[in-house]
Amino acid sequence: MVNVPELFGSAVFNEKVMKQRLPKDVFKAVQKTIEDGTPLDSSVATVVANAMKDWAIEKGATHYTHWFQPMTGITAEKHDSFISPVSNSEVIMEFKGKELIKGEPDASSFPSGGLRATFEARGYTTWDPTSFAFVKDGTLYIPTVFCSYTGEVLDKKTPLLRSMQVLDTQAKRILKLFGKTTTHVASQVGAEQEYFLVDKDLYNKRKDLIFTGRTILGSKPPKGQELEDHYFGNIKTRVSDYMRDLDEALWKLGIVAKTKHNEVAPAQHELAPLFNTSNVSTDQNQLIMEEMKRVAEKHNLVCLLHEKPFAGVNGSGKHNNWSFSAAGIGNLLDPGESPQDNSQFLLFLCAVIKAVDEHADLLRVSVASAGNDHRLGANEAPPAIVSIFLGEELTRVLECIENGVSFEKASKEQLELGVDLLPKFPKDTTDRNRTSPFAFTGNKFEFRMPGSSMSIACINYILNTIVADSLCQFADRLEGAKDFNKELAKLLKETISAHKRIIFNGNNYSDEWVAEAEKRGLYNLKSTVDALPTYISDENIALFEKYKILSGSEIRSRYEIIVETYSKIINIEALTMLDMAKRDILPAALKYSTYLAESVQTKAAIGGIDYETEKELAASISSLAGCLYKKIEKLDKVLIGAKDKEDILENARYYANEVFEAMQNVRAVADELETMVSAEYWPIPTYSDLLFSV
Ligand code: ADP
Ligand code: MG
Numbered sequence: 001m002v003n004v005p006e007l008f009g010s011a012v013f014n015e016k017v018m019k020q021r022l023p024k025d026v027f028k029a030v031q032k033t034i035e036d037g038t039p040l041d042s043s044v045a046t047v048v049a050n051a052m053k054d055w056a057i058e059k060g061a062t063h064y065t066h067w068f069q070p071m072t073g074i075t076a077e078k079h080d081s082f083i084s085p086v087s088n089s090e091v092i093m094e095f096k097g098k099e100l101i102k103g104e105p106d107a108s109s110f111p112s113g114g115l116r117a118t119f120e121a122r123g124y125t126t127w128d129p130t131s132f133a134f135v136k137d138g139t140l141y142i143p144t145v146f147c148s149y150t151g152e153v154l155d156k157k158t159p160l161l162r163s164m165q166v167l168d169t170q171a172k173r174i175l176k177l178f179g180k181t182t183t184h185v186a187s188q189v190g191a192e193q194e195y196f197l198v199d200k201d202l203y204n205k206r207k208d209l210i211f212t213g214r215t216i217l218g219s220k221p222p223k224g225q226e227l228e229d230h231y232f233g234n235i236k237t238r239v240s241d242y243m244r245d246l247d248e249a250l251w252k253l254g255i256v257a258k259t260k261h262n263e264v265a266p267a268q269h270e271l272a273p274l275f276n277t278s279n280v281s282t283d284q285n286q287l288i289m290e291e292m293k294r295v296a297e298k299h300n301l302v303c304l305l306h307e308k309p310f311a312g313v314n315g316s317g318k319h320n321n322w323s324f325s326a327a328g329i330g331n332l333l334d335p336g337e338s339p340q341d342n343s344q345f346l347l348f349l350c351a352v353i354k355a356v357d358e359h360a361d362l363l364r365v366s367v368a369s370a371g372n373d374h375r376l377g378a379n380e381a382p383p384a385i386v387s388i389f390l391g392e393e394l395t396r397v398l399e400c401i402e403n404g405v406s407f408e409k410a411s412k413e414q415l416e417l418g419v420d421l422l423p424k425f426p427k428d429t430t431d432r433n434r435t436s437p438f439a440f441t442g443n444k445f446e447f448r449m450p451g452s453s454m455s456i457a458c459i460n461y462i463l464n465t466i467v468a469d470s471l472c473q474f475a476d477r478l479e480g481a482k483d484f485n486k487e488l489a490k491l492l493k494e495t496i497s498a499h500k501r502i503i504f505n506g507n508n509y510s511d512e513w514v515a516e517a518e519k520r521g522l523y524n525l526k527s528t529v530d531a532l533p534t535y536i537s538d539e540n541i542a543l544f545e546k547y548k549i550l551s552g553s554e555i556r557s558r559y560e561i562i563v564e565t566y567s568k569i570i571n572i573e574a575l576t577m578l579d580m581a582k583r584d585i586l587p588a589a590l591k592y593s594t595y596l597a598e599s600v601q602t603k604a605a606i607g608g609i610d611y612e613t614e615k616e617l618a619a620s621i622s623s624l625a626g627c628l629y630k631k632i633e634k635l636d637k638v639l640i641g642a643k644d645k646e647d648i649l650e651n652a653r654y655y656a657n658e659v660f661e662a663m664q665n666v667r668a669v670a671d672e673l674e675t676m677v678s679a680e681y682w683p684i685p686t687y688s689d690l691l692f693s694v
Helices: 015-021 024-036 042-058 097-101 157-177 207-212 237-252 278-298 339-358 360-366 392-403 457-479 484-502 511-520 528-536 538-546 552-606 612-644 648-674 687-691
Strands: 063-067 079-081 083-087 090-093 123-127 133-136 139-148 185-199 257-262 268-273 301-304 318-326 438-440 445-447
Touching: 015 024, 015 042, 024 042, 042 097, 042 133, 042 139, 097 123, 139 157, 157 185, 157 278, 157 318, 157 339, 157 457, 185 278, 185 457, 185 687, 207 552, 237 257, 237 268, 237 278, 268 278, 278 301, 278 457, 318 457, 339 360, 339 392, 339 457, 339 484, 360 457, 360 528, 360 538, 392 484, 457 484, 457 538, 528 538, 528 552, 528 648, 538 552, 552 612, 552 648, 612 648
Parallel strands: 063 139
Antiparallel strands: 063 079, 083 090, 123 139, 133 139, 185 268, 185 301, 185 318, 257 268, 318 445, 438 445
């Protein structure tokens, strides 16, 4: 039996360890940096580095790495040993303050979207003390941010940290208006992570899983999720063994892995950690994804994090539960008890509503990827239309404010404060709508559009920034008001009127909603290629520049990376499909039809044996094989056409439309063949094998 409290955080250089191992003044300085972002003195860094190294060596570390999150969406690390020679026969273990603070990885092979030419290969990583260092596999991991020699941001964490600061500043301005002060306001995230588990031996037989993370061929199994027997179902021994190991690995890293259960699709599962500040949650989510994969290997399993590993079966997402909280005050999205708290809550709530309505395009962009295109709007995940679910009661409260009537009496009686007659909102009435992309769930918003394999950094810096922007506009107006309460009531009323179109409590999967959303003038950016251009619109660039989250050229570079990555992914998928179709599927079909034809011949030669079945089957399979061959030729041709598109967006569109369609056509025939060719002759594991193997 593991002693969980003892195991928890045992691989982390956390507050408890720092308190034990650092001199009091150094510990205080580090804490101040963590909480208020004050820069660390180099003498302090030296002491911290030394204590960190001694602790890490005790935990078996021989190396250290600056761990960072480049634009690939995953993490990067380069390991250096602590070894330092003191003579030609002796070494000591050394780790200097400056090595802790700053690293210099070669930046040339990370995507920069044209920000940095390869000859300017220098990049810097800088210690982010707000996320704890930890030991994993004999290496001390130091969370860092990553920028180029000339200071351009090359990673996903820098804008996130900046956005947290911006939200802190603006939220404090609002709190001040309510007569409250706090040392800091932090955005908080709890990211639920969905994943699939498949048997490794079967996985190894599927080139599509190996190269693309999803099956690009495969017909539906006889049984899918229709019996709804997997969701919250009994967890099988092999999976529960895996989950136990995973929990332990995560606890060791100080991640409060709390909930685990089977998901809707067969072989699909979910893990939810306890929420933390956005930047820590972002790091932890990366670690969760890495550990999910690593621990799977030990159980001869493979963890699939792709958004849509299996067509026709539920895909995987990542629910980003988000709120912001003030030290000493608490969660600012919590409705609270008194009228005063209520009005403050309503102001923060309205800030989110305004932000989501004004910047729905950015939220859509933040979740756009080739993988997520299979999910959004495909009748399972939320649709591509961004809207907010508030629940009936809260919606009615807002309606009353808009109409200037009291909620409880719903009469025409004019409200003085506008908000002082609000009821308490029972929390459990709000979390009923599973189809909403952005749902208020009592004291936080749950953004359900993110894909399972994505970094949550971008999602959260966009959320933080757009809400900070609303708060800034509110504060500008209220700070100058003669009568705060009156102005507040007016502001709430106007905000609700202007942005209520984004609120929708109905079924987000219905066709009526698509039509209704269009009437309301909401965005319906169906796919990645539709969504991406909005990223670099003048307003969006101005927004990021205003709050110094990213510069115009940094955003444009990010845009380029996403567009190009999109095309590259579809290209890899198409090439993989061609390889499988030409070298595995078509030969199998031909071989089986030859076998049938030979049977016909043998039976005919003997005489008196019926061979009509074989004959008919051989004919159908031969004809389908011929059709497959034509579709393959067409895909080959279409793919070559992608080469002449100079403009990157035009190229991506070509992949999204032409190439994707040609792929679908190959798939349709190949999947049909799968249902007809003998299992003995079929060269790759089927959906039934993959989904029901574990
Ligand atoms: P669901 O009902 O959607 O399955 P879960 O209980 O699995 O929800 O996950 C909810 C997630 O929300 C957890 O990660 C939890 O820690 C997180 N969470 C709870 N309160 C907050 C909050 N105030 N801010 C951000 N995240 C929160
Ligand atoms: Mg959820």
